[in-house]
Amino acid sequence: MSEIRPIGTEKVIEVTDLVRVYKSSQGFIHKKKKETLAVDRISFSVKKGELFGILGPNGAGKTTTIKMLTTLLIPTSGSAKVLGFDVSKHPYEVRKRIGLIIGGERGLYFRISGRQNLRYFADLYGVPRQEREKRIEDVLRMVDLLDRCDDRVEDYSRGMKQRLHIAKGLINDPEVIFMDEPTIGLDPQASRDTRKLIKDLLVQGKTILMTTHYMFEADELCDRLAVINKGKIVAMDTPRGLKSLMKDTCVIEVEGFGLTDKDVETLKAIPGVRAVSATMNEDKQVLRVQVADAGEMLAPIAGRLSGSNVIDMKVKEPTLEDAYLWLVEKND
Amino acid sequence: MTRLRALTSSFRHQMLHFFAEPQWLIPNIIAPFVMTLVALMLFRNSSGNFVLYAILGGGMMGMWGNTIYSSGYSIQFDRWNGTLEAVLATPAPLVWIIAGRALWNALIGILNAVFIFIIAVVWFQVPLALADPLLFFLALFVTLLSLAALGLVFSSAFVLTRNANVLTNGLEFPIYVGTGTMFPIAMLPAWSGPLSLSLAPSWGIDAMRYSALSGYVGLDMGYWGDMVMMIILAFVYVTAAFLLFQKVENRVRVKGDIGRI
Numbered sequence: 001m002s003e004i005r006p007i008g009t010e011k012v013i014e015v016t017d018l019v020r021v022y023k024s025s026q027g028f029i030h031k032k033k034k035e036t037l038a039v040d041r042i043s044f045s046v047k048k049g050e051l052f053g054i055l056g057p058n059g060a061g062k063t064t065t066i067k068m069l070t071t072l073l074i075p076t077s078g079s080a081k082v083l084g085f086d087v088s089k090h091p092y093e094v095r096k097r098i099g100l101i102i103g104g105e106r107g108l109y110f111r112i113s114g115r116q117n118l119r120y121f122a123d124l125y126g127v128p129r130q131e132r133e134k135r136i137e138d139v140l141r142m143v144d145l146l147d148r149c150d151d152r153v154e155d156y157s158r159g160m161k162q163r164l165h166i167a168k169g170l171i172n173d174p175e176v177i178f179m180d181e182p183t184i185g186l187d188p189q190a191s192r193d194t195r196k197l198i199k200d201l202l203v204q205g206k207t208i209l210m211t212t213h214y215m216f217e218a219d220e221l222c223d224r225l226a227v228i229n230k231g232k233i234v235a236m237d238t239p240r241g242l243k244s245l246m247k248d249t250c251v252i253e254v255e256g257f258g259l260t261d262k263d264v265e266t267l268k269a270i271p272g273v274r275a276v277s278a279t280m281n282e283d284k285q286v287l288r289v290q291v292a293d294a295g296e297m298l299a300p301i302a303g304r305l306s307g308s309n310v311i312d313m314k315v316k317e318p319t320l321e322d323a324y325l326w327l328v329e330k331n332d
Numbered sequence: 333m334t335r336l337r338a339l340t341s342s343f344r345h346q347m348l349h350f351f352a353e354p355q356w357l358i359p360n361i362i363a364p365f366v367m368t369l370v371a372l373m374l375f376r377n378s379s380g381n382f383v384l385y386a387i388l389g390g391g392m393m394g395m396w397g398n399t400i401y402s403s404g405y406s407i408q409f410d411r412w413n414g415t416l417e418a419v420l421a422t423p424a425p426l427v428w429i430i431a432g433r434a435l436w437n438a439l440i441g442i443l444n445a446v447f448i449f450i451i452a453v454v455w456f457q458v459p460l461a462l463a464d465p466l467l468f469f470l471a472l473f474v475t476l477l478s479l480a481a482l483g484l485v486f487s488s489a490f491v492l493t494r495n496a497n498v499l500t501n502g503l504e505f506p507i508y509v510g511t512g513t514m515f516p517i518a519m520l521p522a523w524s525g526p527l528s529l530s531l532a533p534s535w536g537i538d539a540m541r542y543s544a545l546s547g548y549v550g551l552d553m554g555y556w557g558d559m560v561m562m563i564i565l566a567f568v569y570v571t572a573a574f575l576l577f578q579k580v581e582n583r584v585r586v587k588g589d590i591g592r593i
Contacts, residue, residue, distance in 0.1 A: 022588060067588070070421055074585045091585075095423040106414025109345075109354040116345075123341030124422035124429065126334035152352075168418075 006046030016079035040231035053222035077218035101169035125172035159190030246318035338424035342432025402437035404500030427577035440555035468541035475536030517589025532565035
């Protein structure tokens with residue numbers, strides 16, 4: 001993305017040694033206290049106009065990081081500033097200037113219309129009353145929801161609800177937008193529309209921090225990425241830079257049916273195999289095996305899978321997903 | 333200005349939700365009907381004043397029941413919906429948002445009282461002659477605000493709990509008893525006196541009875557004394573609510589469980 005538009009030098013998000021520990025207790029008489037380290041001394045900064053992505057497995061600390069930056073959680077230690085305001089000390093100043101877009105079905109009032117939802121949030125964000133209706137029209141047009149905006153949200157499709165989430169996150173015309181898995185659960189068309197909208201926002205000069213599970217999305221949209229695992233940043237670079245970590249690696253793609261998790265484990269045990277990722281559909285399974293030398297490894301891999309129904313084996317260039325898996329497995 | 337907008341828009345928002353679910357009207361009709369029925373059966377052979385006394389109590393019970401139940405449900409609904417986190421992410425302080433909703437909930441509680449009066453007059457043909465209608469409606473209005481203020485104090489606890497409904501159920505009857513809506517405070521043991529008098533609606537119901545019933549002798553301070561005490565206590569509640577909400581907002585940001593259901 002950075003090739004097609006300029007990115008400023010001003011840092012709008014600055015995170016230094018940020019830590020978040022969740023404390024919980026179980027039991028009534030014999031209380032058992034538990035501490036969970038969700039984010040472990042992470043540091044990064046995001047420049048004006050940049051789209052910064054955070055990738056990581058479930059429970060890695062992505063959402064916790066977004067919640068701290070949007071003032072919903074107080075950091076245990078370290079500091080985080082958004083547009084120069086400390087998120088712990090000046091939460092209201094931060095909230096005025098940011099937008100939060102979350103993925104999923106929750107976070108909207110279902111029994112009232114999309115327009116009424118936006119009007120309520122416009123009021124809570126203090127959008128000037130004389131600008132409010134125009135602003136609502138603008139964001140509804142932006143997310144292509146004008147024709148259904150007066151219907152109740154409970155009658156919306158999953159994609160329409162997500163578009164309303166986006167409209168809600170833009171209602172106060174924020175300088176910085178936080179998106180937590182904005183395309184989760186969307187069909188391909190709705191996902192593509194959302195990605196186009198994100199690109200339009202970048203062209204308008206907005207700064208975006210986004211989490212996602214979809215590697216192609218991160219590759220297509222993000223200027224820079226941080227890979228986070230078990231609360232720590234294990235790598236931070238441009239998508240191209242992360243892919244270049246795999247320059248000494250080849251990927252052997254194995255396509256078959258009837259392949260199981262046991263086959264994945266078998267392949268992982270072969271000396272010379274760096275990582276294995278699997279897409280296990282009912283009708284077809286695709287395994288991506290990372291190796292240093294494809295020529296040398298084809299035969300042992302084929303040998304281990306000799307009793308399985310393998311349709312095809314190809315040597316491919318590593319993708320961002322391969323780099324991500326390698327980083328997560330290496331730091332597990 | 334943002335705060336006032338949060339208050340007025342939350343009031344409107346709560347109204348929209350009320351009209352979006354017409355079934356809300358069912359408890360608003362059935363509960364008052366049952367309350368009036370019980371009151372009239374108990375006091376059937378009493379003088380007219382005593383019947384009015386009982387009906388006022390029933391109306392007040394309806395108002396408080398609605399205020400506390402709707403306030404609790406409103407927060408519970410937001411938590412289940414994931415919108416409690418969404419409103420917390422806005423620059424509007426939570427106390428102003430909840431205050432707007434509590435005001436609507438208290439206002440709609442009047443419906444209960446109105447239904448009780450209508451049922452009493454139309455169905456059971458109880459004569460309703462208010463001694464001083466103007467003072468009565470003034471007391472009713474201020475009592476309404478004091479109920480909203482009391483509801484606001486309790487709402488801070490609703491934000492912290494995952495199941496506000498349990499708390500609302502628990503808070504309904506102690507207030508009925510403590511404020512003297514069910515029976516006179518004088519009938520309660522002496523130790524509960526200070527507790528009852530610390531509840532603004534106790535003074536409100538007394539003021540309403542002073543203005544509705546000629547020759548009524550209630551608390552020593554008379555109508556205007558009741559009104560002053562009620563207003564002072566309502567201010568104390570609002571101040572306490574603001575302090576509590578500051579603590580609550582900070583606590584949910586520390587604990588990080590606002591989105592859990």
